[in-house]
Amino acid sequence: MKTTVVTGMLGAGKTSFIQHYLRNAKERVVVLVNDFGKAGVDGEILSQGSADVIELPSGCVCCTLRFDLMGTLNRVLNDLDPEHLIIEPSGVASPSGVIGALRETGITRYAIVTIVDPVDFLDFYDSEMWGRFLEDQIERADILLINKTDIAPEASVSRTRLILERLNQEAVIFETTYSRIEYPITIQKTASFHHRVHPQIPLETYTLTFEDPLSYRRLIEFLDEISGGRFGFIIRAKGLVKTDRGIYRIDYASGQINIETFPSPISEARTVMIGNGLQISEIENFFVSPRDDQGF
Numbered sequence: 411m412k413t414t415v416v417t418g419m420l421g422a423g424k425t426s427f428i429q430h431y432l433r434n435a436k437e438r439v440v441v442l443v444n445d446f447g448k449a450g451v452d453g454e455i456l457s458q459g460s461a462d463v464i465e466l467p468s469g470c471v472c473c474t475l476r477f478d479l480m481g482t483l484n485r486v487l488n489d490l491d492p493e494h495l496i497i498e499p500s501g502v503a504s505p506s507g508v509i510g511a512l513r514e515t516g517i518t519r520y521a522i523v524t525i526v527d528p529v530d531f532l533d534f535y536d537s538e539m540w541g542r543f544l545e546d547q548i549e550r551a552d553i554l555l556i557n558k559t560d561i562a563p564e565a566s567v568s569r570t571r572l573i574l575e576r577l578n579q580e581a582v583i584f585e586t587t588y589s590r591i592e593y594p595i596t597i598q599k600t601a602s603f604h605h606r607v608h609p610q611i612p613l614e615t616y617t618l619t620f621e622d623p624l625s626y627r628r629l630i631e632f633l634d635e636i637s638g639g640r641f642g643f644i645i646r647a648k649g650l651v652k653t654d655r656g657i658y659r660i661d662y663a664s665g666q667i668n669i670e671t672f673p674s675p676i677s678e679a680r681t682v683m684i685g686n687g688l689q690i691s692e693i694e695n696f697f698v699s700p701r702d703d704q705g706f
Contacts, residue, residue: 416525419547421646423555427590440462440492440495443465443466522550525554528562532573545577556571616693626654629660642688646685647662
């Protein structure tokens with residue numbers, strides 16, 4: 411069984427990479443998703459493809475969910491027997507922890523793809539905000555994708571490449587948009603492994619659910635307020651939302667807002683926000699404010 415772990419910070423483009431891969435895959439694929447937040451979004455998005463998608467509960471697979479991951483891996487091996495297993499841990503999961511769980515389950519050959527948003531990466535790297543955690547994602551990678559090159563400044567892309575080459579001289583590096591590469595994932599290494607313990611990143615998460623369709627105009631206003639910092643320091647927001655114009659997938663990362671139609675019915679309309687100092691009352695009051703003349 412081929413095994414690929416797709417890592418990268420929040421909003422770097424992990425789900426986009428997997429979506430693109432699944433559209434071109436010829437083998438039987440199972441995807442394990444460990445989303446951040448109690449109401450995961452990525453699992454439902456990836457379920458639009460042909461692969462079997464299994465969601466692990468919210469948390470970090472390198473610590474509180476490690477035994478859940480190991481149990482799920484055993485069930486996948488025994489019951490589904492895929493040709494290719496893809497694991498998408500949360501953006502705040504250490505690759506070392508995922509590799510440790512794989513090896514304890516008997517999976518010792520794997521490839522690690524790490525996706526980097528050059529703008530966010532440089533901010534985090536220069537501030538040393540997440541220290542060795544960030545470097546662990548880079549150093550463990552077999553393939554490194556410098557993503558979002560269509561919107562990142564050329565100087566940011568160039569400097570990111572220099573840092574990645576210094577931290578990991580063995581990895582293959584691609585510059586991508588929407589995490590697309592046409593290169594087959596054929597690297598499956600067996601290597602000595604030393605587990606590294608990293609402190610958990612102190613992030614908050616909040617899930618906002620909607621029972622009725624939301625005004626599309628109000629949704630856009632809400633995303634603008636997220637970008638403007640009204641609700642706290644939000645690193646990442648994503649969701650599937652029903653509006654008076656249809657169902658939309660929303661995505662906020664690196665200060666960029668993306669909204670696109672979603673082709674299928676959804677189990678629940680929700681938005682997950684991740685960051686620090688989240689202003690929960692402000693978020694909730696936004697949708698009951700008298701200014702919300704469209705209702706929801």
